[in-house]
Amino acid sequence: MGSNVLLIEDEPNIIEAIRFILARDGWHVQTHSEGTSALAAVLRARPDLLILDVMLPGRSGFDILRDIRACAEIAALPVLMLTAKGQSRDRAMAESLGVSRFMTKPFSNAEMLAAVRDLAAR
Numbered sequence: 001m002g003s004n005v006l007l008i009e010d011e012p013n014i015i016e017a018i019r020f021i022l023a024r025d026g027w028h029v030q031t032h033s034e035g036t037s038a039l040a041a042v043l044r045a046r047p048d049l050l051i052l053d054v055m056l057p058g059r060s061g062f063d064i065l066r067d068i069r070a071c072a073e074i075a076a077l078p079v080l081m082l083t084a085k086g087q088s089r090d091r092a093m094a095e096s097l098g099v100s101r102f103m104t105k106p107f108s109n110a111e112m113l114a115a116v117r118d119l120a121a122r
Contacts, residue, residue, distance in 0.1 A: 003120055006047035007031045008038050010056050021109045035059030039067045049119055054083040062093055069098040078119040
């Protein structure tokens with residue numbers, strides 16, 4: 001693949017797992033762990049795809065997604081949102097904010113890879 005992915009996630013084990021899965025498939029993965037500076041990280045990194053956790057220190061993934069969709073330079077960025085909750089209201093909130101895809105934790109390696117490949121192909 002060779003595309004750039006920015007992963008905004010605060011759980012070290014999940015960061016390493018996703019980085020390993022995607023790097024093995026040829027992706028370049030950058031990471032960021034703080035909600036308050038996440039938008040700046042996206043603008044700085046200019047990824048081809050964003051993987052965004054819902055629960056982050058300082059700011060929720062929902063707020064970050066809202067900001068991304070409101071920023072003309074990155075509004076079309078594909079966003080895969082991750083959550084440990086997986087409740088229908090979280091999914092509905094993400095969809096109302098313009099998420100590209102929503103995935104609950106835990107997920108399989110195959111699920112993650114398929115989701116990223118699918119979003120990159122769009």
